[in-house]
Amino acid sequence: MKTALITGITGQDGAYLARHLINEGYRVIGTKRRSASTNTWRLDELGITERVELATVEMLEFGNILSVLQEFRPDEIYNLAAQSFVGVSFEQPIFTMEANAVAVYRLLEAIRIVDPEIRLYQASTSEMYGGITTESCGETSRFYPKSPYAVSKVAAHMATTNYREAHQLFCCNGILFNHESPLRGAEFVTRKITTNLARLALGDDRPLRLGNIDARRDWGYAEDYCHGMHLMMTRDNPADYVLATGTAISVRDFVIHAAEALDMQLEFDGEGSEETAHDTRTGRCILRIDPEHYRPAEVNTLIGDASKARQELDWAPKISVVELAGMMAHKDYNRLKSGAAIL
Structure with missing residues (x-):
């Protein structure tokens, strides 16, 4: 049985991903913050609360991340935790950078130290493209962040790429365009x-x-996109992928x-x-x-080009x-x- 660690498991993506991985036979560990009360309503709605183990992880504390990885020895880590509100990032830019970018450096270093065989999925975002005016954005399109949130995600994205190239870690960036759901x-x-x-x-x-x-x-259904996250992590070689519908x-x-x-x-x-x-x-x-x-x-328009994911992952949105x-x-x-x- 493989073990997956999901940061941000109580969010929309975390809940759908947890259900998918449980159905695939994984042991699923979800993280919660030490100082936060845990609201599991999404896990409750999907009927999987009792099938998820919760661990206390503070992404701003390196020693805590190290100890959790040493305890659970996950095969895969899905880093979905973030300060994810674009509007709030203008009010709290420093915290946004700390939570979204510096925290990823801590996680990457912890993986390198504890077990370089651990695979990492990093949640990137279409907001990184920002002011790009091309018809659609793919993996090689230029980033032009227009908010502190987007700037922090670009930093985390590049850090993940750097660790993949410099330390040969299995690290994937999923550049997901807007994905929504009842959760x-x-x-x-x-x-x-x-x-x-x-x-x-x-x-x-x-x-x-x-x-x-x-x-x-470019709006899609979150559950479709969480399936794509798992497909990225099960390939022989790590790579970055855009997930999008291609229509805005x-x-x-x-x-x-x-x-x-x-x-x-x-x-x-x-x-x-x-x-x-x-x-x-x-x-x-x-x-x-x-x-x-x-x-x-x-940011007036964002459209994604998911042709690489369609070709290499056989992924396509269903809803x-x-x-x-x-x-x-x-x-x-x-x-x-x-x-x-x-x-």
């Missing part, structure tokens, strides 16, 4: 959309408030798809910060633009963005209707 945190824009539309569908009159609804993203839609379109799943037909009116959307069936205001949600440096928006909207509607808390 996405409510702070992220897709869940913000679906939870608020579900609330409106149940009779609430407070409109959804968003910033730049013309930003375009706007935030506006995601709102429209989610609204349609809840039997709303939206009509937009106005421009800029004065733009609104109403449900043509009821006349109710569903969406308002709020300049408070604009970012200091916006379309329209299906994804509907899935998330229906799940949040049922959660709210049953009185469940939105997490």
Whole structure:
């Protein structure tokens, strides 16, 4: 039985990945922070909480990482832990760099010291491409980070590549474009959309408030992407891969798809910060633009080229963005209707 250590196991990707690895016959160790209460609602929802072992790991403390690797001797490590909010990174840039980049150096050094045969998956992000204006971004595209979060992820990505080349470690960077699911945190824009539309569908009159609804993203289903992570780790030789659908839609379109799943037909009116959307069936205001949600440096379009993953990993997304928006909207509607808390 192989052992996998997943940092950030209580997050969206961590939960889906844990279920996949358990189904593949792995012993799964998940990490939790010493100072944080452990919220296992995602693991609970997937029905795997009792099949995951939790270990206390502080990614800001090198000695702690060393001792955990020595104790569990994992075959594979999936580093999904991070300060992952782009907006927060502008407010806390130093902490973001510490948590997302320096912590990866600690993990790489610990692997090199404890057992260089341990395989590492590092969660990179499409935000690293930032202001690139090409039609789509692949593994060799230039990085142009536009936020402290993206800068920290570029640093971690390059550190992982350097350890692979300098120390012959099996290290993979997964450059994942936006991937969502009903397990996405409510702070992220897709869940913000679906939870608020579900609330409106149940009779609430407070409109959804968003910033730049013309930003375009390449959105896929998180569970598809977690399967891709495992495929990267089971190859003979390590390499970096982009995972993406290759199609981008706007935030506006995601709102429209989610609204349609809840039997709303939206009509937009106005421009800029004065733009609104109403449900043509009821006349109710569903969406308002709020300049408070604009970012200091916006990334307008991100589209991924996953041709390498398709060819070498035989990976392809299975769920379309329209299906994804509907899935998330229906799940949040049922959660709210049953009185469940939105997490």
